Amino acid sequence: MALHDQLLDTDESTPIGTVVTLWQSLVAQADYFIGTLWRPWVGYQILIALAIFGVAHVLRMVLAPRLHAWMRAREGWPMWRIRWLVVLHKRLRSIIFVLLIWLVISVMREVTWNSRSYQLSIIANLATAWLIVALTTRLIANPFLRKIVRYGAWTWVTLRILGLTEAFERLLDNLAVSVGTMRISALLLVQAIFVIGLLWVGARFLSRTVRNRITGNEDISPSMQVLAIKMMQLLFYGLAVFIGLKAIGIDLTGLAVLSGAIGVGLGFGLQKVVSNLVSGVILLLDKSIKPGDVISLGDTFGWITSLGARYVSITTRDGKEYLIPNEDLITGQVVNWSHQNDFVRLDIYFGTAYGDNPHEVRKIAVEAAMAVPRVLQSKPAVCHIVGFGDSSVDYILRFWISDPTGGLTNIRGNVYLALWDAFAEHGISIPFPQREVKVLPDSTLQTTTRKDPPVS
The missing domain is CATH 3.30.70.100 (Alpha-Beta Plaits)
Structure with missing residues (x-):
């Protein structure tokens, strides 16, 4: 009892107090949910949700093979459309469940009181939010980042629908450390991951769109296309990080001195890397080589498949791929068989x-x-x-x-x-080397026969 009273008197401004408050809120929600289960209409709603899930599972078993066969017959469709069809095929049961449960809720609200569909509404909101998060996070190409964003979004929408957002935010905000004048809390880190992740996805989408536009423009040379794409990607991703940090309230002025010191240290330690980066920019600007050119460098002969920030990828006739540093192409003697023309x-x-x-x-x-x-x-x-x-x-x-x-x-x-x-x-002959032996007058030609040693 004394411990219970001590927990009740705990200050909510401390991390322990926030944890206690969140625990008490969860216990209250659980008590309310368990208590409502004894009410007839609440139990009916749980059974209705389970029945809807069973129907969605059966419909998925019936419709999934047909949808898969229909997808295999779609020849000539763009790859992005096929990928989205695959995603929808994997989430077919969830999609059917969400559609059916909202249909049932609409019918129940017309024929009975709204309170008799309250629990169904919570389940429908959770299912809909989880489905939307699962579909939208497919835009993130990195699997690790996609999982972080997906599970984080699922946690946030669940707390939001259950009304536990404020208590959870107080808990994360109290879990903080101070570095000088900067206060870094768990809530700040979560916000940074979410905001920067969202902006990163947007930057990736914009960079893809710009890349497609640039590569489709035949008036721009291949080397300038690569340079423009690299610059646009650097601009978009840099703005995503900068805007994300500013949006969550992090002061970036203090990082200027630190970044300058780090830059000096990296300049001495990464001379070769920086040299290759600068050489790559020079290769793109002077248009001496471009993707598709056939070049010879020493004993390596092949065509350029891609121009990277650090190296150039060359594929030979035997299928080997050589990654040649950009600096070697600047300082070495390169034979470009298709520099000005293909003759x-x-x-x-x-x-x-x-x-x-x-x-x-x-x-x-x-x-x-x-x-x-x-x-x-x-x-x-x-x-x-x-x-x-x-x-x-x-x-x-x-x-x-x-x-x-x-x-x-x-x-x-x-x-x-x-x-x-x-x-x-x-009738033209291709000769091979021949030798004539001439015997001079008054000379004799003697021959000897080699005797093989006896076989023992």
Whole structure:
């Protein structure tokens, strides 16, 4: 009894007093709910809610397979529409339950007193709020952040509907620590997570919309598209954090000095990271490389798939993806096969026998190369003699292509095969090194036979 009196006399301005007040409110709500269960119409409403849930479950079992089959037949629909249909399919039972319970409440309010549907209204409000929260939080791509926002919103709407919001807010507000002149409470942290999370979702939606608009504009070069998208994302997300902190009452002027000191420390410790970031911005501004370009850097040959803040992703013909730091592309020697245009000249070398007419060889080689697919007809191929070798007359064949992204080794191989077929058709031979042994007069040629050792 003394402990009970002590709890009753506890100051509500302290955390313990707030906990006691919240506990007493919960106990009062539980006593009221248990007491009302003995009333006939309250028990009837609980049974009606359970019956509605059972009907919703049965309807879900009947309608879900049909809806799934209908969804699989929707070919050509946008991906976002299919994703929302999948979400609705997963929440089909909740949707049916909410619709049925509000329909029952509307009928009951027409045929009987409103008090006989009071508990049903509470259940309907809770179910509706939970369903809305579950659907809207699907806009958050990060699974961890989505769970935090979802469960936090469920807790808040439940307390709001049950009338426990003020007591819970006092509890969170009293759970606080002071850092200098700044007071940080649990309520402030919850508000910050909610507000910043909501603004973050809005910033993500705006950045997606702007990205789609920018990528759909053909007048903007690919490198400038990437730069504009990165700048807009930085602007939107930065504004989301700044506005969120200001909205909950946090003074940001005190963070200016701290951020400056942190920036100096990070500048010395993260020189390479900062160098790659600056190099990435330079690459986007000077338009030296862009997504889709075919480049060579050292032994790496491939096409650029994406430009990141720290690195460039290059995919080779064998499917390997290389992440090359931006600084290497600024300081190293890069061959961009499609910088100004997509025209690329390729050279291949071959040789023929001395007995073949070089004029015919050149003509046949050019015709064979021009007949290969991917070789440009607008830029004629040429063939020149580059030397007289020990066993062959050496030639160089030069031709042009306009799609280096299709590969270089394969087109060279196709041209070599065309040369082989054309030379075989016209009787032109491709020699290999040969050596002649001449026996001088007044000399004898002696041969010896190697004897293998006996097998033991």
